[in-house]
Amino acid sequence: MTGDFTQLRLAGVSRRFGTHTALDELNLTIAGGEFVALLGPSGCGKSTALNCLAGLLPLTGGGIWLDDRRIDGLPPEQRGFGMVFQNYALFPHLSVRDNIAFGLRMRRVGRAELARRTDEALRLVQLTDQAGKYPGQLSGGQQQRVAIARAIVLEPPLVLMDEPLSNLDAKLRLEMRMEIRRLHQTLGLTTVYVTHDQEEALSLADRLVVLRDGTVQQVGTPEEVYAQPANRYVAGFMGYRNLLRLGVVEGTETGVVVEGHGVRLTGTNRDGLREGQAVAAIRPEDFVVGDAAGNSAEVVVEIVEYHGRELSVSARLPGGEPVYFRTDKRLSSGDSVRISVPAERVLVFAP
Numbered sequence: 001m002t003g004d005f006t007q008l009r010l011a012g013v014s015r016r017f018g019t020h021t022a023l024d025e026l027n028l029t030i031a032g033g034e035f036v037a038l039l040g041p042s043g044c045g046k047s048t049a050l051n052c053l054a055g056l057l058p059l060t061g062g063g064i065w066l067d068d069r070r071i072d073g074l075p076p077e078q079r080g081f082g083m084v085f086q087n088y089a090l091f092p093h094l095s096v097r098d099n100i101a102f103g104l105r106m107r108r109v110g111r112a113e114l115a116r117r118t119d120e121a122l123r124l125v126q127l128t129d130q131a132g133k134y135p136g137q138l139s140g141g142q143q144q145r146v147a148i149a150r151a152i153v154l155e156p157p158l159v160l161m162d163e164p165l166s167n168l169d170a171k172l173r174l175e176m177r178m179e180i181r182r183l184h185q186t187l188g189l190t191t192v193y194v195t196h197d198q199e200e201a202l203s204l205a206d207r208l209v210v211l212r213d214g215t216v217q218q219v220g221t222p223e224e225v226y227a228q229p230a231n232r233y234v235a236g237f238m239g240y241r242n243l244l245r246l247g248v249v250e251g252t253e254t255g256v257v258v259e260g261h262g263v264r265l266t267g268t269n270r271d272g273l274r275e276g277q278a279v280a281a282i283r284p285e286d287f288v289v290g291d292a293a294g295n296s297a298e299v300v301v302e303i304v305e306y307h308g309r310e311l312s313v314s315a316r317l318p319g320g321e322p323v324y325f326r327t328d329k330r331l332s333s334g335d336s337v338r339i340s341v342p343a344e345r346v347l348v349f350a351p
């Protein structure tokens with residue numbers, strides 16, 4: 001079953017648990033060599049999608065094709081995919097080398113080739129020096145690298161990763177993230193990666209699939225999803241922390257003026273609104289202190305968090321609504337300041 005493929009196609013892939021639909025008609029074509037991240041909050045159906053791909057969970061609808069072969073009826077071992085999950089479940093009584101070589105032994109790979117491929121995998125994850133140690137003697141990040149090596153040593157057509165970095169501390173997570181990216185660039189293995197962390201998804205993947213309640217909200221490159229979120233839900237997930245409910249004053253094809261909470265904003269009319277209620281999505285980092293950027297409002301600073309170069313500020317609009325922004329200016333609780341944001345950085349969606 002292993003070997004290269006041109007495309008992996010999920011067509012209407014669905015999974016119900018009783019009356020609950022965990023995954024609703026997922027349509028997605030993944031090109032060979034691509035790195036795709038499934039992104040969404042807890043319970044959105046990402047692990048269900050991954051388990052359906054792995055063959056750990058039967059579909060209740062739809063099908064999965066690897067080029068022209070239908071594979072959703074095959075058991076996991078016949079799909080031959082590599083898997084890296086949250087709890088890496090290494091064999092505690094086997095050395096690092098033997099953990100990595102285990103799958104090759106099971107496949108009765110010859111001794112010389114087994115040694116060659118195991119060495120290569122050890123080198124790729126930079127664990128050659130630790131090959132003789134046991135999992136209990138390794139750090140979390142090292143264990144995670146063993147789990148990755150164990151998956152890639154089999155040269156699987158597809159690698160599935162389910163929140164592989166979630167058990168690591170912040171520093172290690174950043175290191176491993178880069179490691180995974182580097183491995184993908186080196187080996188070009190097709191990868192499907194599940195995470196709830198938008199930053200992780202943006203930095204790793206060629207394409208993101210944003211899920212909510214089992215349905216796809218948006219599929220796109222990191223740039224597309226970050227700069228052009230399809231709806232207010234994706235915007236909220238992509239760091240548009242300000243989601244202000246406002247009323248539409250006037251709207252055209254492209255632009256819209258909205259008003260409420262004592263402010264009036266001009267923005268991009270993402271849903272062609274002409275009247276009624278709207279949600280204006282703005283990133284904290286798109287505000288500037290002062291009125292240079294266009295749309296402006298006088299706000300009262302409430303909470304200031306120190307973030308090294310910048311402050312993260314929580315303030316109140318004239319109408320009392322909270323607003324979040326970032327600045328390198330020294331501000332304190334109780335200060336009254338004018339902040340502004342350019343119209344092109346205000347995305348206005350239907351509520």
Ligand code: ATP
Binds near residue numbers: 041042196
């Ligand atoms: P998390 O990040 O918390 O793992 P997720 O996005 O991976 O979340 P899934 O594990 O795919 O979410 O679950 C999607 C939905 O399906 C949830 O509402 C969950 O409660 C439900 N679900 C998952 N597995 C089962 C099961 N075996 N039986 C019943 N419901 C299930």
